[in-house]
Amino acid sequence: MRAAFFGGIYNNYLALGAALQDARRRGAEAIYCLGDIGGFGPCPDRSIEILRSENIPVVQGNYDDSVGNGRPDCGCGYTDPRDNHYARISYAHTVEGTSAAHLPWLAGLPPRREVSWVAKRFIMVHGSPRQVNEFLWETTSPDDFLERLVLDARADVLLCTHTGIPWQRELPSGRRVVNVGALGRPANDGRTEVWYAFYDSERVQPFEFVPVAYDYRRLAREMQREKLPEEFVETILTGWWTTCLEILPAKERMRGRY
Amino acid sequence: MSEVVRAIEHEPTQESSAVTGPRVNFRWLDTLWAQVTGTLCNIACRHCFITCGPKAHDIPLMTVEQVEDALEQGRALGMRQVYYTGGEPFLHPEIRRLATSALALAPLTIVTNGLLLDDETVKWIAETFHQSRYSFDLRVSLDGMSHEQNDPVRGRGTFANIIAAIQRLSTAGLSPVVTVVEHEEGLAAVDARTRFLVFLRELGVRQPRVKFLPLLRIGREERRTHGYKNTRPLGTEELLPDVESTLLCATGRIATAQGIYTCPILIKYPSARLGGSLAEGAHDIRLEWDACQTCVLEGLRCNT
Numbered sequence: 001m002r003a004a005f006f007g008g009i010y011n012n013y014l015a016l017g018a019a020l021q022d023a024r025r026r027g028a029e030a031i032y033c034l035g036d037i038g039g040f041g042p043c044p045d046r047s048i049e050i051l052r053s054e055n056i057p058v059v060q061g062n063y064d065d066s067v068g069n070g071r072p073d074c075g076c077g078y079t080d081p082r083d084n085h086y087a088r089i090s091y092a093h094t095v096e097g098t099s100a101a102h103l104p105w106l107a108g109l110p111p112r113r114e115v116s117w118v119a120k121r122f123i124m125v126h127g128s129p130r131q132v133n134e135f136l137w138e139t140t141s142p143d144d145f146l147e148r149l150v151l152d153a154r155a156d157v158l159l160c161t162h163t164g165i166p167w168q169r170e171l172p173s174g175r176r177v178v179n180v181g182a183l184g185r186p187a188n189d190g191r192t193e194v195w196y197a198f199y200d201s202e203r204v205q206p207f208e209f210v211p212v213a214y215d216y217r218r219l220a221r222e223m224q225r226e227k228l229p230e231e232f233v234e235t236i237l238t239g240w241w242t243t244c245l246e247i248l249p250a251k252e253r254m255r256g257r258y
Numbered sequence: 259m260s261e262v263v264r265a266i267e268h269e270p271t272q273e274s275s276a277v278t279g280p281r282v283n284f285r286w287l288d289t290l291w292a293q294v295t296g297t298l299c300n301i302a303c304r305h306c307f308i309t310c311g312p313k314a315h316d317i318p319l320m321t322v323e324q325v326e327d328a329l330e331q332g333r334a335l336g337m338r339q340v341y342y343t344g345g346e347p348f349l350h351p352e353i354r355r356l357a358t359s360a361l362a363l364a365p366l367t368i369v370t371n372g373l374l375l376d377d378e379t380v381k382w383i384a385e386t387f388h389q390s391r392y393s394f395d396l397r398v399s400l401d402g403m404s405h406e407q408n409d410p411v412r413g414r415g416t417f418a419n420i421i422a423a424i425q426r427l428s429t430a431g432l433s434p435v436v437t438v439v440e441h442e443e444g445l446a447a448v449d450a451r452t453r454f455l456v457f458l459r460e461l462g463v464r465q466p467r468v469k470f471l472p473l474l475r476i477g478r479e480e481r482r483t484h485g486y487k488n489t490r491p492l493g494t495e496e497l498l499p500d501v502e503s504t505l506l507c508a509t510g511r512i513a514t515a516q517g518i519y520t521c522p523i524l525i526k527y528p529s530a531r532l533g534g535s536l537a538e539g540a541h542d543i544r545l546e547w548d549a550c551q552t553c554v555l556e557g558l559r560c561n562t
Contacts, residue, residue, distance in 0.1 A: 079559060079561075080469075081451060082451075130286070137393075139365060139391075139392055139393040140338065140339060140365045140392065140393050141338070142337075142338065142363060142364040142365065142392055144333045144334075144336055144337075144363065144364075145336045145337065145338050145364070147336075148336035149336075245465075246467065249365065249393040249395070250387070250393050250394065250395040250432075250433070251387075251393050253433070253465060253467075254431070254433070254465070256465075258465060
């Protein structure tokens with residue numbers, strides 16, 4: 001079995017298109033999106049249109065829930081005023097640019113999906129099985145906590161996103177947690193590529209994180225044209241986060257430039 | 259006699275004396291706090307909400323066994339993170355062992371006034387930071403951008419010593435979260451956060467992080483701002499879900515040498531003692547204490 005898992009599109013329809021192409025070239029038999037189609041980038045309708053026209057199964061992220069149900073904010077779960085300042089700008093732009101025709105579809109997305117392959121149960125969520133906007137970072141998700149999550153969710157493999165930085169861990173029980181990363185913006189690693197997770201049941205290490213190169217300069221131009229903050233554009237052009245920094249744990253923060 | 263003094267003089271009780279205040283559903287244990295040094299501190303800040311100081315022994319140090327027992331209980335409940343607080347945690351003679359024990363299980367944040375962070379301690383912190391699998395973070399308290407702003411609250415000479423500690427950490431490649439209590443208008447102003455970040459950058463901190471905290475008008479602070487006398491207590495109306503679910507007491511508990519309490523703010527209130535074990539304390543509560551107004555109405559969240 002081969003499958004691709006995308007997270008956090010954040011309106012980056014160019015990366016989404018490139019990732020779909022890449023996953024199919026690698027022989028993906030199934031492709032899933034783990035939510036947060038909107039936010040951050042330009043042209044909010046385009047990513048939705050791609051996902052809908054290609055019949056990609058999507059898990060509802062906090063953004064999809066908020067936009068689809070007309071909630072007052074994105075529900076990202078930030079606690080710092082600076083993070084929330086940029087979250088408000090991002091959310092307003094996505095709400096304004098999302099066609100009314102897509103709202104019922106966004107509102108009706110399921111909060112989790114599950115499939116069984118090779119006698120394993122794969123549970124897909126946006127943040128965590130217990131909370132749509134829970135951040136599962138690598139350095140703040142201890143083994144015992146994750147064991148409890150996967151046990152409660154009855155998952156052999158738990159797939160999530162929301163943080164924007166990919167990581168995976170095989171737990172002492174043999175169960176696995178995979179944060180698939182995000183297609184919407186780079187992983188604060190100084191690279192302009194974005195990441196998704198590819199599964200191949202034939203491999204000893206079944207999950208691989210795949211870097212996706214796309215026309216990031218074009219995306220940056222479109223963001224500038226739509227007057228999105230220069231801080232967002234800088235992230236696309238450099239690979240370093242300039243916003244949503246305060247939610248980063250100490251180790252993840254230190255790996256970045258800002 | 260103030261409620262705080264009564265709390266010191268009486269043994270904590272498991273029974274809650276009041277039933278008013280909005281209910282907070284205990285969702286799960288995310289954060290285990292440990293009052294590792296009780297109320298023992300090397301300074302006596304004027305705004306300290308649990309009246310810590312060099313002679314404040316009313317809540318004793320936790321033994322290594324007590325802390326490790328709490329960690330084990332937290333692990334069994336699937337905790338996500340641990341915070342060590344006091345008092346001043348670096349006064350604990352076994353603080354390094356306690357940090358190692360926590361980091362074997364979960365991410366750890368130590369809440370400190372920074373005054374004991376000498377070169378050797380900072381070297382150990384940096385080594386531990388890089389070696390640990392889970393996040394190891396520090397929260398350093400600094401209540402102003404000058405000694406005129408900080409020292410009247412934290413004590414004479416503390417500004418210079420805290421700045422020196424932050425610079426030592428920075429030189430070692432670390433960036434603590436600097437916590438600032440809004441003890442005067444200048445720090446509560448809308449641009450205070452931005453000015454503080456600039457201030458820290460000018461000190462050489464590459465990735466400055468700050469967290470502003472509203473005043474808790476209990477403990478020693480009660481003498482300065484007269485507590486909650488002129489405020490309206492929380493009623494029994496339900497809180498908005500977004501407020502209730504993010505309160506510390508919805509996903510956190512604190513272990514002390516005297517048992518498990520609702521949160522770090524209320525460890526001097528016998529009625530906030532929930533039992534002798536985390537499992538006993540893992541239940542819904544009502545916000546019956548005045549200080550809960552600060553969390554509900556001013557948005558205080560003790561976690562970073």
